[in-house]
Amino acid sequence: MSSSPFQRLLLTGAAGALGRVLRPALRRHTQTLRVSDLLPVEAQAGYEVVRCDLADKAGIDALVRGCEAVVHLGGISVERPFEEILEANIRGVFHLYEGARRHGTRRIVFASSNHVVGFHPQDQALGTDCERRPDGYYGVSKAFGEDLSRFYFDRYGIETVCLRIGSAYAAPKDRRMLCTWLSFADLEQLVARALLAPQVGHLIVYGVSANPGVWWSNEKAERLGFVPRDSSAAFEGADALPAAPAGSPEARFQGGAFVTRGPFETLPEVNA
Numbered sequence: 001m002s003s004s005p006f007q008r009l010l011l012t013g014a015a016g017a018l019g020r021v022l023r024p025a026l027r028r029h030t031q032t033l034r035v036s037d038l039l040p041v042e043a044q045a046g047y048e049v050v051r052c053d054l055a056d057k058a059g060i061d062a063l064v065r066g067c068e069a070v071v072h073l074g075g076i077s078v079e080r081p082f083e084e085i086l087e088a089n090i091r092g093v094f095h096l097y098e099g100a101r102r103h104g105t106r107r108i109v110f111a112s113s114n115h116v117v118g119f120h121p122q123d124q125a126l127g128t129d130c131e132r133r134p135d136g137y138y139g140v141s142k143a144f145g146e147d148l149s150r151f152y153f154d155r156y157g158i159e160t161v162c163l164r165i166g167s168a169y170a171a172p173k174d175r176r177m178l179c180t181w182l183s184f185a186d187l188e189q190l191v192a193r194a195l196l197a198p199q200v201g202h203l204i205v206y207g208v209s210a211n212p213g214v215w216w217s218n219e220k221a222e223r224l225g226f227v228p229r230d231s232s233a234a235f236e237g238a239d240a241l242p243a244a245p246a247g248s249p250e251a252r253f254q255g256g257a258f259v260t261r262g263p264f265e266t267l268p269e270v271n272a
């Protein structure tokens, strides 16, 4: 008799920063943890390591087969040229949901991002039903994932919790992150709640700790049972953290430095 909620759980992006953080925690929820990435992932007991490119439709179909649930962290995690984002984040999330549809996966936790709403001003309080204002191709790709997962719930009943993660690091790295920070412990709790809560349907929640001055109201995460235990208020080095110049776009908008990335075109200048 398995005491684990899942027989086989898939983690994509398993070689990444958050994948490395979450692997041990996710292993506790499943008989077998299937870990996948473009990059190598070291084998461990209870792991199935499967290297696969999210752009490879047939490969992702085989990857998802046999997995009751997926934590989807894989993809490009910063602002990059559209063509790169298209393959990894847009085609990639479509391949994942097609695999889930074909193979009966019932629950997906999708790593979305605060950059879906990055062009809202920093003094704007937001819920998850606010107007989306992506701050680049990366943010657009995460908005696409939120919409695609909504469609796969309405059409096929595949449940998804989209996590609009703020800044998930061991500690805040700049002043902006005093508002957007998500501790690793709170990340682990949020992902577990998103995986294990009964009947989530399709939900979008913020991934953020209980920081002072937090921009995002997170009632829907509370419905999952998520109670952030950490806060950037406890971080002692706040005054020494770098801040964007006052009045700069990085200081004005919630997306911070992402709002000024690009354009990336290297085509010859168009004659005016």
Ligand code: NAI
Residues within 6 Å of the ligand: 012, 013, 014, 015, 016, 017, 018, 019, 036, 037, 038, 039, 052, 053, 054, 055, 072, 073, 074, 075, 076, 077, 078, 087, 088, 092, 111, 112, 113, 114, 164, 165, 166, 167, 168, 169
């Ligand atoms: P990361 O960049 O460290 O990890 C992403 C992983 O995806 C990498 O190991 C990379 O090799 C893999 N990957 C990239 N393209 C791929 C492809 N075509 N096929 C297969 N694998 C591919 O990113 P991190 O920080 O671990 O973030 C995990 C997820 O959470 C990402 O989706 C990111 O967008 C999202 N996120 C992270 C935040 C953070 O503060 N770390 C904040 C908001 C969202």
Ligand code: 15L
Residues within 6 Å of the ligand: 077, 078, 113, 114, 115, 165, 166, 167, 168, 180, 255, 256
């Ligand atoms: C993200 O979505 C990125 O993946 C992460 O590297 C950070 O830049 C984070 O947003 C942030 O906004 O701090």
